[in-house]
Amino acid sequence: MKQSAPARALNGGPIAEEIRREVAEETARLWQEHQVKPCLAAVLVGDDPASAVYVRNKVRAFAELGLRSEHQALDSSTTTEQLVSLIRTLNARDDVDGILVQLPLPQGIDEATIIEAVDPLKDVDGFHPVNVGLLAMGRPRLVPCTPAGIIELLDRSGIAIEGAKACVIGRSQIVGRPVSQLLLQRDATVTICHSRTVDLAEVTRQADILVAAMGKPGFIKGEHIKPGATVVDVGINRITDVAQARSLFGSETDERIKAIERRGYTLVGDVHPAEADAVAGRRTPVPGGVGPLTVAMLLRNTVGSARRRRGL
Numbered sequence: 001m002k003q004s005a006p007a008r009a010l011n012g013g014p015i016a017e018e019i020r021r022e023v024a025e026e027t028a029r030l031w032q033e034h035q036v037k038p039c040l041a042a043v044l045v046g047d048d049p050a051s052a053v054y055v056r057n058k059v060r061a062f063a064e065l066g067l068r069s070e071h072q073a074l075d076s077s078t079t080t081e082q083l084v085s086l087i088r089t090l091n092a093r094d095d096v097d098g099i100l101v102q103l104p105l106p107q108g109i110d111e112a113t114i115i116e117a118v119d120p121l122k123d124v125d126g127f128h129p130v131n132v133g134l135l136a137m138g139r140p141r142l143v144p145c146t147p148a149g150i151i152e153l154l155d156r157s158g159i160a161i162e163g164a165k166a167c168v169i170g171r172s173q174i175v176g177r178p179v180s181q182l183l184l185q186r187d188a189t190v191t192i193c194h195s196r197t198v199d200l201a202e203v204t205r206q207a208d209i210l211v212a213a214m215g216k217p218g219f220i221k222g223e224h225i226k227p228g229a230t231v232v233d234v235g236i237n238r239i240t241d242v243a244q245a246r247s248l249f250g251s252e253t254d255e256r257i258k259a260i261e262r263r264g265y266t267l268v269g270d271v272h273p274a275e276a277d278a279v280a281g282r283r284t285p286v287p288g289g290v291g292p293l294t295v296a297m298l299l300r301n302t303v304g305s306a307r308r309r310r311g312l
Protein backbone atom coordinates (compact mmCIF):
# COMPACT_ATOMS: atom_id res chain seq x y z
CA MET A 1 0.00 0.00 0.00
CA LYS A 2 1.26 3.45 -0.86
CA GLN A 3 0.50 6.65 0.87
CA SER A 4 -0.84 9.68 -0.92
CA ALA A 5 1.85 12.36 -0.39
CA PRO A 6 5.60 11.70 -0.75
CA ALA A 7 7.60 11.33 2.47
CA ARG A 8 8.69 14.56 4.14
CA ALA A 9 12.45 14.97 4.55
CA LEU A 10 13.82 14.84 8.08
CA ASN A 11 16.80 17.15 7.66
CA GLY A 12 19.57 16.85 10.22
CA GLY A 13 21.40 20.06 9.30
CA PRO A 14 19.20 22.59 11.15
CA ILE A 15 18.95 20.32 14.21
CA ALA A 16 22.73 19.82 14.30
CA GLU A 17 23.09 23.61 14.07
CA GLU A 18 20.72 24.05 17.03
CA ILE A 19 22.76 21.56 19.11
CA ARG A 20 25.99 23.34 18.16
CA ARG A 21 24.53 26.63 19.38
CA GLU A 22 23.59 24.99 22.70
CA VAL A 23 27.09 23.52 23.02
CA ALA A 24 28.63 26.94 22.28
CA GLU A 25 26.53 28.51 25.05
CA GLU A 26 27.48 25.75 27.47
CA THR A 27 31.15 26.18 26.55
CA ALA A 28 30.99 29.93 27.19
CA ARG A 29 29.38 29.29 30.60
CA LEU A 30 32.02 26.71 31.53
CA TRP A 31 34.71 29.26 30.76
CA GLN A 32 33.04 32.17 32.56
CA GLU A 33 32.14 30.22 35.68
CA HIS A 34 34.99 27.71 35.96
CA GLN A 35 37.73 28.77 33.46
CA VAL A 36 37.39 25.35 31.80
CA LYS A 37 37.79 24.96 28.05
CA PRO A 38 36.95 21.36 26.97
CA CYS A 39 39.54 19.59 24.84
CA LEU A 40 39.30 16.64 22.47
CA ALA A 41 42.30 14.52 21.48
CA ALA A 42 41.63 12.81 18.14
CA VAL A 43 43.90 9.97 17.09
CA LEU A 44 44.15 8.84 13.47
CA VAL A 45 46.20 5.77 12.60
CA GLY A 46 47.14 4.90 9.01
CA ASP A 47 46.15 6.50 5.73
CA ASP A 48 42.49 5.65 5.14
CA PRO A 49 41.23 8.72 3.21
CA ALA A 50 37.65 8.57 4.58
CA SER A 51 38.94 8.40 8.18
CA ALA A 52 41.22 11.38 7.52
CA VAL A 53 38.22 13.41 6.28
CA TYR A 54 36.14 12.42 9.34
CA VAL A 55 38.90 13.44 11.77
CA ARG A 56 39.51 16.71 9.93
CA ASN A 57 35.78 17.57 10.08
CA LYS A 58 35.62 16.80 13.79
CA VAL A 59 38.69 18.88 14.61
CA ARG A 60 37.32 21.77 12.51
CA ALA A 61 33.94 21.62 14.29
CA PHE A 62 35.70 21.96 17.65
CA ALA A 63 37.67 24.99 16.47
CA GLU A 64 34.50 26.65 15.11
CA LEU A 65 32.90 26.47 18.54
CA GLY A 66 35.92 27.73 20.43
CA LEU A 67 36.65 24.30 21.90
CA ARG A 68 40.17 22.96 22.00
CA SER A 69 41.21 19.90 20.04
CA GLU A 70 44.43 18.23 19.07
CA HIS A 71 45.05 15.75 16.33
CA GLN A 72 47.62 12.96 16.54
CA ALA A 73 48.42 11.18 13.26
CA LEU A 74 50.31 7.89 13.46
CA ASP A 75 51.46 5.79 10.54
CA SER A 76 49.98 2.40 9.68
CA SER A 77 53.00 0.51 11.08
CA THR A 78 51.97 1.60 14.62
CA THR A 79 51.63 -1.37 16.98
CA THR A 80 48.86 -2.03 19.49
CA GLU A 81 51.39 -1.40 22.29
CA GLN A 82 52.47 1.97 20.88
CA LEU A 83 48.86 3.09 20.51
CA VAL A 84 47.99 1.92 24.04
CA SER A 85 50.97 3.88 25.32
CA LEU A 86 49.74 7.08 23.58
CA ILE A 87 46.22 6.54 24.99
CA ARG A 88 47.67 6.14 28.50
CA THR A 89 49.44 9.48 28.11
CA LEU A 90 46.17 11.12 27.02
CA ASN A 91 44.29 9.42 29.88
CA ALA A 92 46.75 10.91 32.36
CA ARG A 93 46.58 14.47 30.98
CA ASP A 94 44.20 16.57 33.03
CA ASP A 95 43.65 19.03 30.17
CA VAL A 96 42.23 16.32 27.84
CA ASP A 97 38.50 15.70 28.32
CA GLY A 98 37.72 13.47 25.36
CA ILE A 99 39.73 10.84 23.50
CA LEU A 100 38.62 9.67 20.08
CA VAL A 101 40.45 6.93 18.22
CA GLN A 102 39.10 6.96 14.66
CA LEU A 103 37.91 3.52 13.54
CA PRO A 104 38.51 1.34 11.63
CA LEU A 105 42.11 0.79 12.75
CA PRO A 106 44.66 -0.73 10.37
CA GLN A 107 44.88 -4.53 10.37
CA GLY A 108 47.31 -5.71 13.00
CA ILE A 109 46.05 -3.34 15.70
CA ASP A 110 43.73 -5.01 18.19
CA GLU A 111 40.64 -2.79 18.23
CA ALA A 112 39.17 -4.21 21.45
CA THR A 113 42.43 -3.59 23.35
CA ILE A 114 42.48 0.01 22.11
CA ILE A 115 38.84 0.69 22.99
CA GLU A 116 39.39 -0.73 26.47
CA ALA A 117 42.54 1.34 27.01
CA VAL A 118 40.61 4.64 26.84
CA ASP A 119 39.61 6.09 30.22
CA PRO A 120 35.80 5.46 30.33
CA LEU A 121 35.31 9.05 31.58
CA LYS A 122 37.05 10.37 28.44
CA ASP A 123 35.43 7.87 26.05
CA VAL A 124 33.45 10.41 23.99
CA ASP A 125 32.63 7.75 21.36
CA GLY A 126 30.90 5.67 24.03
CA PHE A 127 32.54 2.42 22.88
CA HIS A 128 34.25 1.40 26.15
CA PRO A 129 32.65 -1.70 27.78
CA VAL A 130 31.85 0.35 30.91
CA ASN A 131 29.82 2.85 28.87
CA VAL A 132 28.24 0.09 26.76
CA GLY A 133 27.27 -1.68 30.01
CA LEU A 134 25.80 1.47 31.55
CA LEU A 135 23.70 2.00 28.43
CA ALA A 136 22.49 -1.63 28.52
CA MET A 137 21.54 -1.15 32.19
CA GLY A 138 19.42 1.86 31.28
CA ARG A 139 21.89 4.33 32.87
CA PRO A 140 23.40 5.98 29.78
CA ARG A 141 26.47 8.13 30.41
CA LEU A 142 28.68 8.56 27.35
CA VAL A 143 26.58 7.28 24.43
CA PRO A 144 27.83 6.64 20.86
CA CYS A 145 27.37 9.78 18.77
CA THR A 146 25.36 8.56 15.76
CA PRO A 147 22.75 6.70 17.87
CA ALA A 148 22.46 9.66 20.26
CA GLY A 149 22.03 11.91 17.21
CA ILE A 150 19.20 9.73 15.88
CA ILE A 151 17.26 10.16 19.12
CA GLU A 152 17.79 13.94 19.02
CA LEU A 153 16.61 14.01 15.42
CA LEU A 154 13.41 12.12 16.31
CA ASP A 155 12.75 14.19 19.44
CA ARG A 156 13.36 17.56 17.85
CA SER A 157 11.24 16.60 14.83
CA GLY A 158 8.30 15.82 17.11
CA ILE A 159 8.24 12.06 16.45
CA ALA A 160 6.88 10.12 19.42
CA ILE A 161 9.14 7.26 20.53
CA GLU A 162 7.26 6.06 23.60
CA GLY A 163 4.98 3.16 22.70
CA ALA A 164 6.08 3.18 19.04
CA LYS A 165 7.05 -0.03 17.30
CA ALA A 166 10.69 0.55 16.36
CA CYS A 167 12.71 -1.76 14.15
CA VAL A 168 16.48 -1.45 13.84
CA ILE A 169 18.20 -3.21 10.95
CA GLY A 170 21.82 -3.86 11.93
CA ARG A 171 23.41 -4.96 15.19
CA SER A 172 26.83 -3.28 15.09
CA GLN A 173 28.47 -1.85 18.21
CA ILE A 174 28.61 1.57 16.57
CA VAL A 175 25.01 2.00 15.42
CA GLY A 176 22.56 -0.92 15.58
CA ARG A 177 22.97 -2.11 19.16
CA PRO A 178 23.28 1.28 20.87
CA VAL A 179 20.38 2.85 18.96
CA SER A 180 18.24 -0.18 19.90
CA GLN A 181 19.15 0.36 23.56
CA LEU A 182 18.33 4.05 23.37
CA LEU A 183 14.94 3.39 21.75
CA LEU A 184 14.20 0.80 24.44
CA GLN A 185 15.25 3.28 27.11
CA ARG A 186 12.66 5.65 25.65
CA ASP A 187 9.90 3.01 25.88
CA ALA A 188 9.65 1.99 22.25
CA THR A 189 8.90 -1.67 21.50
CA VAL A 190 12.11 -2.60 19.74
CA THR A 191 12.90 -5.35 17.24
CA ILE A 192 16.48 -5.84 16.03
CA CYS A 193 17.04 -7.36 12.58
CA HIS A 194 20.34 -8.50 11.08
CA SER A 195 21.84 -10.48 8.22
CA ARG A 196 20.32 -13.75 9.47
CA THR A 197 16.79 -12.42 9.97
CA VAL A 198 14.26 -14.56 8.10
CA ASP A 199 11.72 -12.64 5.98
CA LEU A 200 13.07 -9.20 6.76
CA ALA A 201 10.23 -7.26 5.08
CA GLU A 202 7.61 -9.10 7.15
CA VAL A 203 9.31 -7.80 10.32
CA THR A 204 10.27 -4.30 9.19
CA ARG A 205 6.76 -3.60 7.80
CA GLN A 206 5.43 -3.57 11.36
CA ALA A 207 7.57 -0.62 12.38
CA ASP A 208 6.40 2.94 13.04
CA ILE A 209 10.08 3.92 13.27
CA LEU A 210 12.44 2.03 10.98
CA VAL A 211 16.19 2.55 11.42
CA ALA A 212 18.39 1.12 8.66
CA ALA A 213 22.09 0.71 9.53
CA MET A 214 23.36 -2.02 7.22
CA GLY A 215 25.88 -0.57 4.79
CA LYS A 216 23.90 -1.87 1.77
CA PRO A 217 23.06 0.78 -0.87
CA GLY A 218 19.32 1.23 -1.41
CA PHE A 219 18.51 -2.18 0.11
CA ILE A 220 15.34 -1.14 1.97
CA LYS A 221 12.52 -0.84 -0.53
CA GLY A 222 8.85 0.06 -0.43
CA GLU A 223 7.88 -3.49 0.59
CA HIS A 224 9.93 -3.13 3.82
CA ILE A 225 8.14 0.01 4.98
CA LYS A 226 4.83 0.51 6.75
CA PRO A 227 2.80 3.28 5.07
CA GLY A 228 3.38 6.55 6.91
CA ALA A 229 6.36 5.24 8.92
CA THR A 230 9.36 7.33 9.92
CA VAL A 231 12.43 5.97 8.15
CA VAL A 232 15.87 6.80 9.55
CA ASP A 233 18.55 5.98 7.01
CA VAL A 234 21.97 5.67 8.65
CA GLY A 235 23.81 4.12 5.71
CA ILE A 236 26.47 6.02 3.80
CA ASN A 237 27.34 4.31 0.52
CA ARG A 238 29.08 5.59 -2.60
CA ILE A 239 27.39 5.10 -5.96
CA THR A 240 29.63 5.50 -9.01
CA ASP A 241 27.39 3.89 -11.63
CA VAL A 242 24.98 6.13 -13.56
CA ALA A 243 22.53 3.28 -14.28
CA GLN A 244 22.36 2.46 -10.55
CA ALA A 245 21.76 6.14 -9.78
CA ARG A 246 18.89 6.16 -12.29
CA SER A 247 17.26 3.22 -10.50
CA LEU A 248 17.48 4.88 -7.07
CA PHE A 249 16.87 8.60 -7.06
CA GLY A 250 13.51 9.37 -8.74
CA SER A 251 13.12 13.13 -9.18
CA GLU A 252 16.67 13.74 -7.90
CA THR A 253 18.23 11.59 -10.63
CA ASP A 254 19.58 14.42 -12.80
CA GLU A 255 21.44 16.19 -10.00
CA ARG A 256 22.84 12.87 -8.73
CA ILE A 257 24.13 11.94 -12.19
CA LYS A 258 25.73 15.39 -12.43
CA ALA A 259 27.46 14.71 -9.09
CA ILE A 260 28.84 11.41 -10.41
CA GLU A 261 30.12 13.16 -13.53
CA ARG A 262 31.65 15.96 -11.44
CA ARG A 263 33.39 14.05 -8.65
CA GLY A 264 33.04 10.38 -9.53
CA TYR A 265 30.35 9.39 -7.02
CA THR A 266 27.16 10.30 -5.20
CA LEU A 267 26.01 9.09 -1.76
CA VAL A 268 23.04 6.86 -1.05
CA GLY A 269 21.88 5.37 2.22
CA ASP A 270 20.63 1.86 2.95
CA VAL A 271 17.13 2.93 1.93
CA HIS A 272 15.96 3.15 -1.69
CA PRO A 273 15.01 6.86 -1.76
CA ALA A 274 12.45 6.84 -4.59
CA GLU A 275 10.62 3.73 -3.35
CA ALA A 276 10.69 4.80 0.30
CA ASP A 277 9.30 8.23 -0.50
CA ALA A 278 6.21 6.64 -2.05
CA VAL A 279 5.40 4.78 1.18
CA ALA A 280 7.05 6.41 4.22
CA GLY A 281 5.71 9.42 6.12
CA ARG A 282 9.13 10.86 6.80
CA ARG A 283 12.64 9.91 5.73
CA THR A 284 16.11 11.16 6.58
CA PRO A 285 17.92 12.04 3.34
CA VAL A 286 21.48 10.93 2.55
CA PRO A 287 23.45 13.09 2.73
CA GLY A 288 21.99 15.63 5.17
CA GLY A 289 19.92 13.43 7.48
CA VAL A 290 21.64 11.58 10.32
CA GLY A 291 25.19 12.49 9.25
CA PRO A 292 25.32 16.09 10.55
CA LEU A 293 24.15 14.96 13.99
CA THR A 294 27.17 12.73 14.62
CA VAL A 295 29.70 15.55 14.99
CA ALA A 296 27.21 17.68 16.97
CA MET A 297 26.84 14.85 19.49
CA LEU A 298 30.62 14.45 19.72
CA LEU A 299 30.84 18.12 20.69
CA ARG A 300 28.13 17.63 23.28
CA ASN A 301 29.74 14.46 24.67
CA THR A 302 33.08 16.23 25.07
CA VAL A 303 31.59 19.19 26.92
CA GLY A 304 29.60 16.76 29.12
CA SER A 305 32.79 14.86 29.83
CA ALA A 306 34.62 18.06 30.81
CA ARG A 307 31.88 18.87 33.34
CA ARG A 308 31.56 15.34 34.69
CA ARG A 309 35.29 14.87 35.23
CA ARG A 310 35.37 17.99 37.38
CA GLY A 311 32.17 17.17 39.23
CA LEU A 312 30.47 20.31 37.84
Ligand code: NAD
Residues within 6 Å of the ligand: 146, 169, 170, 171, 172, 173, 174, 175, 176, 193, 194, 195, 196, 197, 200, 213, 214, 215, 216, 234, 235, 236, 237, 290, 291, 294
Ligand atom coordinates in the same frame (compact mmCIF):
# COMPACT_ATOMS: atom_id res chain seq x y z
P1 NAD B 1 28.39 -2.92 10.10
O1 NAD B 1 28.89 -3.47 8.81
O2 NAD B 1 29.23 -3.00 11.31
O3 NAD B 1 26.99 -3.60 10.44
C1 NAD B 1 26.03 -3.83 9.46
C2 NAD B 1 24.87 -4.57 10.10
O4 NAD B 1 23.88 -4.75 9.09
C3 NAD B 1 25.24 -5.95 10.63
O5 NAD B 1 24.81 -6.07 11.97
C4 NAD B 1 24.48 -6.93 9.73
O6 NAD B 1 23.93 -8.02 10.46
C5 NAD B 1 23.37 -6.07 9.17
N1 NAD B 1 23.02 -6.51 7.82
C6 NAD B 1 23.85 -6.63 6.74
N2 NAD B 1 23.17 -7.13 5.69
C7 NAD B 1 21.91 -7.32 6.10
C8 NAD B 1 20.74 -7.82 5.47
N3 NAD B 1 20.75 -8.21 4.19
N4 NAD B 1 19.60 -7.89 6.19
C9 NAD B 1 19.56 -7.48 7.47
N5 NAD B 1 20.65 -6.99 8.13
C10 NAD B 1 21.81 -6.91 7.44
O7 NAD B 1 27.99 -1.40 9.77
P2 NAD B 1 27.81 -0.12 10.76
O8 NAD B 1 29.12 0.33 11.26
O9 NAD B 1 26.70 -0.35 11.71
O10 NAD B 1 27.32 0.95 9.67
C11 NAD B 1 26.13 0.78 8.93
C12 NAD B 1 26.01 1.88 7.92
O11 NAD B 1 25.90 3.13 8.59
C13 NAD B 1 27.22 2.03 7.00
O12 NAD B 1 26.76 2.43 5.69
C14 NAD B 1 28.02 3.16 7.60
O13 NAD B 1 28.80 3.86 6.66
C15 NAD B 1 26.92 4.02 8.14
N6 NAD B 1 27.29 4.88 9.30
C16 NAD B 1 26.90 6.18 9.25
C17 NAD B 1 27.21 7.03 10.31
C18 NAD B 1 26.75 8.46 10.25
O14 NAD B 1 27.31 9.32 10.87
N7 NAD B 1 25.70 8.77 9.54
C19 NAD B 1 27.92 6.55 11.40
C20 NAD B 1 28.28 5.20 11.44
C21 NAD B 1 27.96 4.38 10.37
